[in-house]
Amino acid sequence: MTALRTLIAPLAVARRRLRSDPLFASALFAAVAATAFLFALVPPVFDRLAAQSLQQTVARANPLERNVTITAAGRVQAAAGDDPFRSVTASGEEYEGRLPKPLRAVFDGRSALAETVRYTIVEAPGESGPAGTTRYLTLRHLDGVGDLRAAEGRMPSGAGLAELPFPEQAEGTALEIALSATTAQQLSLALGDHVYLAPAPDDPLVRDVPVSQRRYLALDVVGILDAEAAGPSLLRESRLDRAVIRDTESQRFVYAYGLFPRQAYNELLSGVGPVPLRYEWRYLVDPAAVGESDTEQLAAAVRRLEGLFGETTFGQRLGLGARTGLARILERHEADREAASAVLAVGGLALLAVALTVLGVLASLAAERRSESIALLRSRGGSLAQTLAAQAFEGLLVAVPAGALGYVAATLASGRQPGLLPGLLVVAIVLATGALLAGVAVDPARRALATKGRADVLVPRLSPLRLAVEALVVIAALAGAYLLRRRGLSPTGGFDPYLAAVPVLVGLATGLLALRLYPLPLHALAWAAAPRRDLVPALGLRRLARQPSLAAAPLLVVLLATSVGVFAATMSTSIAGAQEGVPAAELTALDTSTLDVFRAGIVVAGGYAALALLLAPVLTARPRLRDFAYLRALGLSRRDVLRLAAVELGPPVAAALVIGILLGVGLAYLVEPGLDLTALAAGRAAALEAPLLAPALLAAAILLVTAAAAFLTGAAARRISLSRVLRMGER
Numbered sequence: 001m002t003a004l005r006t007l008i009a010p011l012a013v014a015r016r017r018l019r020s021d022p023l024f025a026s027a028l029f030a031a032v033a034a035t036a037f038l039f040a041l042v043p044p045v046f047d048r049l050a051a052q053s054l055q056q057t058v059a060r061a062n063p064l065e066r067n068v069t070i071t072a073a074g075r076v077q078a079a080a081g082d083d084p085f086r087s088v089t090a091s092g093e094e095y096e097g098r099l100p101k102p103l104r105a106v107f108d109g110r111s112a113l114a115e116t117v118r119y120t121i122v123e124a125p126g127e128s129g130p131a132g133t134t135r136y137l138t139l140r141h142l143d144g145v146g147d148l149r150a151a152e153g154r155m156p157s158g159a160g161l162a163e164l165p166f167p168e169q170a171e172g173t174a175l176e177i178a179l180s181a182t183t184a185q186q187l188s189l190a191l192g193d194h195v196y197l198a199p200a201p202d203d204p205l206v207r208d209v210p211v212s213q214r215r216y217l218a219l220d221v222v223g224i225l226d227a228e229a230a231g232p233s234l235l236r237e238s239r240l241d242r243a244v245i246r247d248t249e250s251q252r253f254v255y256a257y258g259l260f261p262r263q264a265y266n267e268l269l270s271g272v273g274p275v276p277l278r279y280e281w282r283y284l285v286d287p288a289a290v291g292e293s294d295t296e297q298l299a300a301a302v303r304r305l306e307g308l309f310g311e312t313t314f315g316q317r318l319g320l321g322a323r324t325g326l327a328r329i330l331e332r333h334e335a336d337r338e339a340a341s342a343v344l345a346v347g348g349l350a351l352l353a354v355a356l357t358v359l360g361v362l363a364s365l366a367a368e369r370r371s372e373s374i375a376l377l378r379s380r381g382g383s384l385a386q387t388l389a390a391q392a393f394e395g396l397l398v399a400v401p402a403g404a405l406g407y408v409a410a411t412l413a414s415g416r417q418p419g420l421l422p423g424l425l426v427v428a429i430v431l432a433t434g435a436l437l438a439g440v441a442v443d444p445a446r447r448a449l450a451t452k453g454r455a456d457v458l459v460p461r462l463s464p465l466r467l468a469v470e471a472l473v474v475i476a477a478l479a480g481a482y483l484l485r486r487r488g489l490s491p492t493g494g495f496d497p498y499l500a501a502v503p504v505l506v507g508l509a510t511g512l513l514a515l516r517l518y519p520l521p522l523h524a525l526a527w528a529a530a531p532r533r534d535l536v537p538a539l540g541l542r543r544l545a546r547q548p549s550l551a552a553a554p555l556l557v558v559l560l561a562t563s564v565g566v567f568a569a570t571m572s573t574s575i576a577g578a579q580e581g582v583p584a585a586e587l588t589a590l591d592t593s594t595l596d597v598f599r600a601g602i603v604v605a606g607g608y609a610a611l612a613l614l615l616a617p618v619l620t621a622r623p624r625l626r627d628f629a630y631l632r633a634l635g636l637s638r639r640d641v642l643r644l645a646a647v648e649l650g651p652p653v654a655a656a657l658v659i660g661i662l663l664g665v666g667l668a669y670l671v672e673p674g675l676d677l678t679a680l681a682a683g684r685a686a687a688l689e690a691p692l693l694a695p696a697l698l699a700a701a702i703l704l705v706t707a708a709a710a711f712l713t714g715a716a717a718r719r720i721s722l723s724r725v726l727r728m729g730e731r
Contacts, residue, residue, distance in 0.1 A: 009386060009390075010386050010387075010389035010390040010392075010393050011390075011393045013377065013390040013393075014390050014391075014393035014394035014397055015397065017370065017373065017390075017394055018394060018397060018398065024362075024365075024366055025398050027362060027615050028359075028362055028366075028395070028398045028399070028402075028433070029398050029401070029402045030402075031355075031358055031359060031362060031611065031615075032359070032398065032399045032402035032403055032406070032429065032430070032433055033402040033403070033405050033406045033409075034406065035355040035358075035359070035406070035429055036402065036403040036405075036406025036407055036410070036425075036426045036429050036430070037405075037406035037407075037409050037410045037413075038351075038355070038406075038410075038604065039348075039352060039355075039422075039425045039426070039429065040406055040407045040410035040411070040422035040423075040425055040426050041410035041413055041414055041422075042344075042348060042422075043419060043421045043422050043425070044410070044411070044414035044416040044419055044422060045414055046341070046344065047416065047419075048414065048415075048416060049589050049590050049593045050333075050337050050340075050590055051291040051292055052291060052588070052589035052590070053291075053333065053336065053337070053588035053589045053590035053591070054290060054291045054295065054330075054333045055287045055288055055290065055291030056287075056588045056589060057329060057332065057333050057336075057588060058285065058287035058290045058291070058326075058329055059287035060585065061325065061329055062325075063284075064325075065324075065325030065326075065328070065329065066285045066287075066324070066325060066326055066329060067282050067283060067284055067285050067324065068099070068103065068107075068282070068283040068285065068305070068322065068323075068324040068326065069280055069281065069282050069283070069312070069322065069323050069324065070092070070095050070280070070281045070283075070309055070312075070320065070321070070322050071278070071279065071280050071312045071313070071314060071315050071320070071321050071322070071323065072278070072279045072280075072315070072319065072320045072321070073205055073276050073277070073278050073279070073313075073315040073316070073317060073318045073319065074276050074277070074279070074318055074319070075269065075276055075277060076088050076091055076114070076277075076279060077269070078265050078266035078269055082263075083262070083263075084262075084263070084265040084266040085112075085114070085141065085143065085262045085263075085265045088112045088114055088143070088265070088279060089112045089143055091112075091279075091281070092110055092112045092281035093110075095281055095309070095320075096110060096281075096283060098308060098309075099283075099301075099305075099308070100300075100301035100304055101301075102293065102294065102297040102298050102300075102301040103298065103301040103302065103305075105289065105293065106285050106286055106289040106290045106293055106298065107283045107284060107285065107286065107289075108284050108285070108286035108289065109283075109284040110281065110282065110283050110284065111142060111143045111281075111282045111284070112142075112143035112279070112280070112281050112282075113140065113141070113142050113143065113238075113279065113280040113281075113282065114140070114141050114265065114277055114278070114279050115138055115139060115140035115141070115257075115277065115278050115279075116138055116139040116140075116268070116272060116275075116277060116278075117138070117199055117200065117203045117205045117206050117272075117275055117276070117277075117278070118136050118137075118138050118199075118200040118202075118203045118206075118255070119136065119137050119138065119139070119197035119198060119199055119200060119217065120134065120135070120136055120137075120197065120198050120199075120200045121135040121136070121137055121187070121195050121196070121197060122196050122197065122198045122216075123196075124165040124166075124196060125165055125166075129188070130188045132250065132251055132252060133188075133251070133252045133253075133254060134251060134252070134253050134254070135187050135188075135254045135256070136200060136253065136254060136255045136256065137187065137197060137219075137256050137257070137258055138255075138256070138257050138258070139175070139177065139217075139257075139258055139259075139260045139268070140238065140239070140240070140257050140258070140259060140260070141259065141260050141261070141262055141265065142238050142259075143262075148178075148225060148226075148259070149225075149226050150178060150223035150224060150225060150226060151181070151224050151225065151226035151227070151228075152191050152223065152224040153178075153191045153192075153221075153222050153223040153224055154222055154223050155178060155222075155223050155261070156175070156176035156177050156178050156222050156223060156259065156260060156261040156264070157176060157261045157263060157264075158176050158261070158263075158264070159173065159174065159175050159176065159261070159263070159264035159267035159268070159271075160173075160174050160267070161173060161174060162174035162218040164196065164216050164218060165196075166196075166216060169215060169216050172215055172216045172217055172218055172271060173215075173217055173218070173267050173268065173270065173271025173272075174217075174218040174219070174220065175217060175218070175219055175220070175260050175261075175264055175267070175268065175271070176219075176220050176222045176223075176260075176261060176264070177219050177220070177221060177222070177223075177258040177259060177260050178221070178222065178223035178224065178225050178258065178259045179221060179223075179224060179225065179240075179256075179258050179259070180224070180225045180227060180240050180241055180242065181224050181225070181227065182241065182242040182243075183240065183241070183242055183243050183256045183257070183258070184221065184224060186242065186243040186245065186254050186256060187243065187254060187256050189221055190221070191221055191222070191223070191224055192220075192221060192222075193220075193221045194218065194219070194220055194221075195218075195219050195221070196216055196217070196218055196219070197216060197217040197218075197219060198214065198216050199214045199215075199272075199275055204316045204317065205275065205276050205278070205315070205316070205318075206275060209273075209274055209275050213273050213274050213275075214273070214275065215271065215272060215273040215275075217271055217272070219258075225240065225259070227241070238257070239257045240257050240258075240259060243255055243256035243257075244256075276318060278315035279315070280315075285326060290326075295330055295333070295334065298326075298330065299327060299330045299331075299334075302324060302326050302327045302330070303327065305322040305324065306322065308322070309321055309322040310322070311323075335679065336588070336590060336591075336679045336680075337590065339675075339676040339677075339679035339680065340590050340591070340594050340679065340680060342500065342675060342676070343571070343594060343675050343676075343677065343680065344594060344597060345497075345500045346500050346502075346503055346671060346675065347564075347567070347568055347571065347597070347598060347601050349497075349500055349501050349503070349504050350503050350504050350507070350563075350564040350567065350568075351564060351601055351604055351605060351608075352504075353504040353507065353508065353560060353564075354557070354560050354561050354564050354605055354608045354609075355429075355608060356432060356436075357556060357557055357560055357608075357612075358557055358608050358611060358612050359429075359432065359433055359436055360436050360440070361556075361557055361612050361615075362436075362615065363395070363433075363436035363437045363439070363440045364440045365615070366391070366394070366395075366437055366440070366441075367391070367437075367440045367441045367443075367444050370391070370441065370444075371444050374387055374441060374444050374445050375444075377390070378445060384442075384445055384446070387441065387445040388438040388441055388442065388445060389438070391437045391438045391441040392434040392435065392437060392438040393434070394437060395433045395434040395435075395436065395437035395438070396430065396433070396434040398433075399429070399430040399433035399434060400430055402430075403426045403427070403429060403430040404426075406426060407422060407423065407426045410422060470512045470516075473505060473508050473509050473512060474509040474512070474513070476505050477502065477505035477506045477508070477509040478509075480498060480499060480501070480502035480505055480506075481502055481506060481670055483498075483499060483502075484499045484502045484670070484671055484673075484674040485670070485673050485674060487499065487674065499674065502670070502671060503563075503564075503567060503667045503670070503671060506663070506667060506670065507559070507560050507563050507564070507663060507667070508560070510559065510563075510659065510663050511555070511556045511559050511560060514555060514556075514559060514655070514656070514659055515555060515556065518555065518652070518655060525651075554612065554613055554649060554652045554653050554656065554706075555652040555653075555655065555656045556656075557608070557609055557612040557613075557656075558609050558612070558613070558652070558653050558656035558657060558660065558702060559656035559659055559660045559663070560660070561605045561606065561608050561609035561612075561660070561702075562605070562609065562656060562657055562659075562660025562661060562663075562664060562695075562698065562699070562702065563659075563660040563661075563663040563664040563667060564601065564605040564664065565601070565602045565605035565606055565609075565660075565664065565694070565695070565698045566660065566661050566663075566664025566665055566668075566691075566694070566695045566698070567664040567665075567667045567668050568598045568599070568601035568602045568605065569598075569602050569664070569691045569694035569695060569698070570664065570665055570668035570688060570689070570690060570691055571598045571668060571677075572595055572598035572599045572601075572602070572691075572694075573689045573690075573691040573694070574668075574672075574677065574686050574687065574688045574689050575594065575595045575598065575677060575680055575681065575686060576595055577686065577687065577689055578677065578678070578680070578681035578684050578685065578686035578687070579591065579592070579595065579680070579681045579682075579684075581684065582681055582682045582684055586682040587681075587682060590680075591680045591681065591682070594680050595680070602694055602698060605698075606698050606701055606702065609702050609705070610701070610702065610705040613649075613653070613702070613705050613706055613709050614705065614708075614709055645710045645711075646707075646710040646711075648710075649706055649709060649710045650706065650710065653702065653703070653706045657699050657702060657703070661695050661699065664695070665690050668688055668690075669688060672688050
């Protein structure tokens with residue numbers, strides 16, 4: 001029972017503290033909920049944008065590249081009944097069943113194609129064709145061409161036997177065909193013409209057939225295809241649109257395609273004799289299904305194609321083969337996704353550092369507000385572990401519901417299923433909150449039983465551990481900057497979290513150096529302001545120099561937030577400049593949304609800075625207002641109190657703005673060699689451009705918030721009751 005009380009006691013203390021201090025609880029809840037929502041929203045939104053980007057990439061690709069095609073050269077026997085071509089489509093269904101399941105899941109239909117070998121248009125004895133022209137014609141039928149119709153004549157339907165004017169073959173198969181108007185003109189044919197075909201001896205499938213077994217075909221041109229009704233894409237993809245012409249110095253070669261009827265497939269098989277046919281079974285890929293698929297499984301399924309069917313010979317040899325350009329499409333998308341994720345990871349980690357810094361500021365302010373409670377708990381026998389546990393429980397009691405609210409809101413806003421990564425990020429933020437509240441209370445808890453002296457004359461001693469940690473951060477920042485510029489974050493090098501965190505490390509190192517060095521100029525300014533008749537400048541500067549905690553929060557948060565905001569502005573300006581000349585059809589959702597994310601990052605960084613600037617004076621109002629009341633009792637006017645509040649808050653913010661703007665631009669130039677920005681601009685080079693408007697607006701907004709915080713602090717100090725404060729005695 002005693003052990004249980006020992007475990008429960010810190011939790012009870014934490015609950016009483018939160019009930020007695022709703023202002024801090026509300027501020028911490030808002031900060032944790034906003035941070036959890038923001039970082040739980042990023043992964044599902046990025047996944048959604050990546051899926052949209054992949055869908056757009058697949059949709060824009062040539063259908064011949066994205067679709068899966070199985071090719072064969074041989075003879076598929078005709079089916080019995082009214083549809084002899086049914087055996088060809090059934091073979092395609094059988095082959096589809098052998099494909100891997102992830103690949104079949106992205107199909108949205110199929111089609112079958114059968115075509116003859118290349119034939120030469122020959123003239124009957126005594127007749128002549130176009131002088132100096134060799135005309136080749138391949139007969140083809142496509143399954144599912146219901147949109148095709150004849151603009152002139154009719155669609156082919158019949159087949160039979162016809163007498164031939166050649167002594168080596170008296171009778172042959174006669175077929176009706178249809179041609180496009182362009183193809184008919186290129187072949188010098190017209191509606192109603194009757195021509196004869198002989199297998200082209202240079203076709204690879206004809207070479208192995210004895211000359212005596214090569215058979216003629218008779219053709220009747222009964223229809224001219226309606227190009228407008230079919231659409232140019234159907235005719236172009238089926239090669240029925242126009243013939244290919246090759247000219248030499250003495251000869252013209254015309255390679256054309258004509259359409260034979262589905263019902264004539266059996267007659268065609270018998271008419272070509274032992275010469276094989278070429279077949280294609282096309283499986284149409286749905287871009288939306290590819291976007292929602294597991295790309296790793298799909299890529300693995302595509303790689304298995306050659307193992308299942310062999311590499312295609314495009315019907316130049318007997319046997320099966322498969323081809324698709326889907327693997328190249330997935331590789332291009334994966335490279336773009338890796339490049340975008342590397343760029344966004346750098347900005348995301350920087351924003352996460354700003355968010356954790358704000359939570360750390362709240363934790364340090366909580367330690368100051370809890371200093372008397374901590375001292376009381378320690379004086380009554382509370383151990384160091386119990387004291388820190390109470391602080392951690394206080395943070396967790398607020399952070400757990402705030403994190404849950406942020407996670408649920410992010411899940412609803414993203415419109416996707418709850419994911420593991422967003423949940424882990426929220427858990428990390430919640431645990432970090434509890435750890436920060438406990439960590440910043442270590443020093444007050446250790447000093448709680450020590451003899452107290454006057455706070456205004458204490459000279460802070462440098463902790464060896466703190467110096468070692470700060471030196472480690474500086475060294476890690478310098479080493480990371482060197483490695484980032486040397487190795488980069490390109491997909492070929494792999495994503496390295498350490499290198500992605502280089503801007504954060506450089507920002508933290510700069511902030512730590514600024515915290516160490518800024519009292520030196522403040523001492524000099526206070527010394528220079530001492531001869532002045534008014535007390536406010538010298539007093540405010542001396543308080544800042546002697547009590548670093550007064551400026552630590554605004555200096556560090558504003559410096560990091562400003563540098564991150566300016567870094568995001570520089571990157572967005574550079575990406576926008578590169579994308580400006582790129583056609584919209586070449587940009588994906590991932591490209592354009594990455595630009596929007598960086599623009600939003602400017603606002604988020606400014607929002608965190610404003611939050612810290614407003615919360616710091618509010619949460620430290622009680623001791624600061626008491627100090628201002630003492631000064632008023634010593635003769636300081638109300639106007640001087642307002643000026644003093646501005647002096648104590650203005651110099652750290654001004655210094656942080658200057659350093660942050662320079663650091664933000666410097667960070668962009670530092671990491672630019674390690675980022676592949678060309679992937680976000682369709683391969684176009686992205687030159688870094690230092691922005692002017694965004695940093696100016698960010699600085700103006702932060703200065704405006706600083707002025708408001710100083711005014712509110714001074715106004716509150718002007719209304720405090722002097723007699724009440726003087727009766728409270730020393731702290």
